[in-house]
Amino acid sequence: MKNGAKRDAKAAARAAARAQAVPSHPLLAGPRGQASGARDGVAAGRAPVDPADLAVVEPVRPAIARSAKARAKAKARRGARRMPVEKVIRESGRWLDIIARKTRLTASQKQRIIKETVRSFSTYFNTGFLAYRKSVAEAEQYASVEWTGEGTLIEDIAGRQYIDCLGGFGIYSAGIRHPRIVEAVKNQLERMPMSSQELLDPLRGALAELLGEIAPGNLQKCFFINNGTDAIEGAMKLARLHTEKSGFISTIRGFHGKSYGSLSLMGKAEYRIAFEPLLQDVYFVEFGDADEVEWQLRKARDVGLEIAAVVAEPVQGEAGAIVPPDDYWPRLRAICDEYDVLLIADEVQTGMGRTGKMFGVDHWNVVPDIMCLGKALGGGVMPLSAFVSTPEIWKVLEKNPFLHSSTFGGNPLACAAGIAAIHVTLAEDLPGQAAEKGEYFLHGLREIQARYGDVVTDVRGKGLLIGIEFANTEFGYSVAAGLFRRGVLLAGTLINAKTLRIEPALFIPKEQIDEVLNRLDDTLKSLT
Numbered sequence: 001m002k003n004g005a006k007r008d009a010k011a012a013a014r015a016a017a018r019a020q021a022v023p024s025h026p027l028l029a030g031p032r033g034q035a036s037g038a039r040d041g042v043a044a045g046r047a048p049v050d051p052a053d054l055a056v057v058e059p060v061r062p063a064i065a066r067s068a069k070a071r072a073k074a075k076a077r078r079g080a081r082r083m084p085v086e087k088v089i090r091e092s093g094r095w096l097d098i099i100a101r102k103t104r105l106t107a108s109q110k111q112r113i114i115k116e117t118v119r120s121f122s123t124y125f126n127t128g129f130l131a132y133r134k135s136v137a138e139a140e141q142y143a144s145v146e147w148t149g150e151g152t153l154i155e156d157i158a159g160r161q162y163i164d165c166l167g168g169f170g171i172y173s174a175g176i177r178h179p180r181i182v183e184a185v186k187n188q189l190e191r192m193p194m195s196s197q198e199l200l201d202p203l204r205g206a207l208a209e210l211l212g213e214i215a216p217g218n219l220q221k222c223f224f225i226n227n228g229t230d231a232i233e234g235a236m237k238l239a240r241l242h243t244e245k246s247g248f249i250s251t252i253r254g255f256h257g258k259s260y261g262s263l264s265l266m267g268k269a270e271y272r273i274a275f276e277p278l279l280q281d282v283y284f285v286e287f288g289d290a291d292e293v294e295w296q297l298r299k300a301r302d303v304g305l306e307i308a309a310v311v312a313e314p315v316q317g318e319a320g321a322i323v324p325p326d327d328y329w330p331r332l333r334a335i336c337d338e339y340d341v342l343l344i345a346d347e348v349q350t351g352m353g354r355t356g357k358m359f360g361v362d363h364w365n366v367v368p369d370i371m372c373l374g375k376a377l378g379g380g381v382m383p384l385s386a387f388v389s390t391p392e393i394w395k396v397l398e399k400n401p402f403l404h405s406s407t408f409g410g411n412p413l414a415c416a417a418g419i420a421a422i423h424v425t426l427a428e429d430l431p432g433q434a435a436e437k438g439e440y441f442l443h444g445l446r447e448i449q450a451r452y453g454d455v456v457t458d459v460r461g462k463g464l465l466i467g468i469e470f471a472n473t474e475f476g477y478s479v480a481a482g483l484f485r486r487g488v489l490l491a492g493t494l495i496n497a498k499t500l501r502i503e504p505a506l507f508i509p510k511e512q513i514d515e516v517l518n519r520l521d522d523t524l525k526s527l528t
């Protein structure tokens, strides 16, 4: 992109301003005049949340005396439909035509979809998200609306192409729309999309067997659900049932999901504070420090606290691709055995080849007691997650199998995708490719770090879970924005851009890695 470099100076200034407020986008104004841009919360590139800001006290308003007429009017308004039913039918039909359309959209149709998408996000979804998206804040004339993708490339509705180094935060290990995975889901769709919940669904059994066969050591029995957080919830319940203990040890900056149990394991204040009190028996230790885990367990034993399990990611993902020392996981295994607590590996992001082995723990030949999977397990086509454990631990779920159940978990479409994802991951040696491409990428990034050492403070990772750390959040955001304008997608953590994460498809061609490195170099040149 020729003009990218020139625009970066302006972009850097904009990033600094964004630390205070996200500029409103012309397309953000909704039909009912909603203001655009989030005022609260923190967008990528802005300073981290100050916990004190999360407890803003609303000013006390004088009570408004309402007349009976005003009350009746308000009541009528609440009950009124904004869109008549006929219009809802017409609108949904129009969208069905758009979904079904095989021919190219006209320019005005594209413009209409862009406008409508921004408006509906703002009016019916969550205006706040628009402020976080570079696709709105950095897309210049009009927002970048996702339209199609294939392999490592994403195209927006206006035809702008992006090399996808974000991978949907780790779901696209097999790339976007891998033909074998799409075909499996389409074929299953034609036969039986969801389970009857009474007849035995064969794909659930088949996927369970395949997963049991590729899982480390004696991990063999599993349960399927939809999100990473569901897998963690199941693992926590299983650990509590099996050990009859309630406590957990988790890691600072660890990320395990945002439902109540998994959020209780969250090692980041900014996501927890608004929902406290969470589960009380959770103790946090520094990631990568096995001594601290041992110390916590010794303390717990001495004072009589009951610990069910230690939970950690093999490589911390959302924290910014933090790789632990090589003796960390083997020591965790030995310590958990010594203190008779379970070891839970959260492989939601690291599993399915991402770090250069099928599972992150395989780097250290460690077999956890429970392993959680998600993201890439559904092949980037269907939501699918799982927790896997040993037959012995699983017994507590077998007496009453309805103790833990899910309507959509392990549905036939998701299982078809999971079977295809395992097939593709092994047949195309995606873990091996991740190891090789990851080395190549890291080598190129280290060369860049050597040239821009004053702003690029660290480059790290394992396989294709890579982090680049910058001097500060604002600079990191400017780099992400500069790359966005040069047609490369990558991201910081959810709310902080000091470290940018690179998680492309595991087969990303070396020429594309070179292209990303060139565009990164160009971006850094323009910003320094």
Ligand SMILES: Cc1ncc(COP(=O)(O)O)c(C=O)c1O
Residues within 6 Å of the ligand: 169, 226, 227, 228, 229, 230, 232, 255, 256, 257, 258, 313, 317, 318, 346, 347, 348, 349, 350, 374, 375
């Ligand atoms: C390691 C890890 N565990 C759990 C989760 C939660 O997964 P989900 O967002 O699918 O609930 C994530 C999400 O990023 C993750 O990275």
